[in-house]
Amino acid sequence: MKKLLIALLFTFVSTSAYAGGHSPCGVTDGSIKILANEFTTYRIFMDEVKSCAGPDADFSVTHSVDHNKLQVAALSANPAEFSAKLVTNGSITTLMNDNLIRPLDDLVAKYGSALQDNQKIVIDGKIYAVAFMANAQHLWYRESILNDLGIAVPSTYEEVIAAAEKIKASGKMANPYAGAFKSGWNLGQEFVNMYLGHGGDFFKAGTAEVSVNNAKGVAALNMLKRLTEVSNPDFLTQDTNAVKEEWESGNVALMHIWNSGAASLLDDEGDQAIKADTRLAPSPSVGGGSKPATTLWWDGFGIATNTSDENAEASFRALLGAATSTEMANANPNATIWLIDGYSPGDTAGPVVDAANRGATPYPSLPYMSLLHGALSTELVEFLQGNESAEKALADVEAAYVAKATEQGFL
């Protein structure tokens, strides 16, 4: 048994040795402490990081859906609570604003020969993060239900609502649509998608001055309202993971969630009849626009500024080993779209590629975007509950943003 393990380990180490560069795996010095979001794809990735770090490494990972709220406090401390953080194009700006992640050029030069160029997140000529996957929200549907009622796969949100109303009228499901509308980050993200789908701009070009209280903003909000009317009445408390549970319980026939959801929705656990009936579709467009109402995301890792060089190198090596592991990517082709060299995409990659081709915009990486996202998170609730007009809600968003951006020194 022990021999078998050693043999396996050996194969692993030898396959991940690179010509030219140093092998990143098998870390012995320094401690690796990672903060990451909580979803299945990240779990797969972290298993690979752990096995790359090796049995001798001092390794720990904290998975939390509140990672964005923890990151600034945790990485500001010196020494930082974590040596590395899994970041996205949304969360990296907050860390960049406060200089909490370090440039990685020297580490990439030493270990990163297997990295593809598009994995390097270069800001002002320096590499600040290494991306390993791409993600986007898109439509999911239950094929048998749409077929039974003779509904074509919706390609616009207007069709999504018509389809949901038809399913509701047929009596098959009481609340056929689901989206992550939980008040907080999720709700803000739904507005961001819908507003970009209507062709809106969040800020006056080149400034931190917000402008969402316009016809496009109102249209986006009204569309969200109509979607919540065909959703579970508890929509304000449902995040992505709760929506996935609704789906797996068979309560929902249409939903708009992350592509990486495939890792848990299409695995061997849960109701296999529902799994067999689950189909992925491109993200719908809205209001006659051509762009899909969604945003493109990359997920990667950054290394804390306030950690020792030794810990930084150890963390970088383990994470890089996973971020260049072709075996991991090809063993889990449907978990997400890996950006790793040699990966052949699975059959779930379509909707994200489609979104990119149809001109979906990446989530805005602006220093003050997180402040606006925060304002959207709290100020839209009353509108969705029917206690406030769309114009009033958007005026509140702008006012809340201005107060916060002034205190932060952006205005």
Added chain:
Amino acid sequence: MPHRTFFWFFFPSGLAMLLFIGLPIISSFFQSLHIEPEQILMEVEKCDPFGCKTETKVDIEATTKLQEEQPLGRFNGLGTYGDRNHLAFDEIKEAWTNSSSIAEFTDILLNLPFYKALLFTLTFCFAVTPPVVVLGFIVALSVNTITKSLKGPTIFGVILPMIVTPLIGSLVLFWMIDAKGILGSFIQFLFDDPNLSLKSSSQLTWITLIIYGIWHNTPFAFVVFYAALQTVPQDPIEAAIIDGASRYERVRHIVIPHLYPVATFIILICLMDNFRVLEPIIGFAAEGVAQSLSWMIYNDLRSENKMLFGSAGATSMLTIIGVAILLTPVLIRTWREFRTER
């Protein structure tokens, strides 16, 4: 007790209070007078898997230099207290001149974050405290009369809501009142309405939070009342029994007057505790419809970006002032009683 003895007796706890409560309050106050230094922005090229483009970024060097020059940030005086996210003087003035009726003005006022949070906080305080005192008293009276062998287990059962961590207690209830949870579906069955959801309407969420608050706080009132009941003098009670007083009359004329100061103490602590309500809001995921002052502080420090120390400090100061105003009547009353007793 001679003043000297009292001083040395009180000194250690006084010192701890000064160090761990007094100084942080002073530091929060200073922080609340400052805002972050100006952020210097620059245009740089950013490349990611979706391509390269020119985007805005914070000029870290220049901003860090500014931060080093002013570690507390820019002095803003009482500006943060008056901004829209706090007392919102300008918005109120504007609403007062522009609104045609008191109802419209109230609408605008209660839409401002601070006043919205204040309304919930006060509603929670005043809806939870009286039932807690009454229920705690009734439970204490009942437990006091049962046989000795049953007392231990009963007391344990009664104080269970206090033992359970607030966050866990509220999470358990949160799942039970889910539309598909045991309580949620029972309520739907009771009212014969399949779309009824306790989480979707603000009124029902408020009621849920208040009921949770009563459930969680009653054991505290019970414990204090129960301890005080053990000190009720037996002589007058026996005398009253001989005189033929009913149980109600004995409670009304002997027990309640004896427990009166204890009730004041419970009200004081309950008001103070409930003014700082936070955990149930998080546990019930009720941030959308019910925000308290403590939640505002929490949100400033744990939003998705840099911690807003100034804003959080200002809300903390306003909370302290709020608690002080709330407790004044009770404190004045206690002071008067104290004087008359002398």
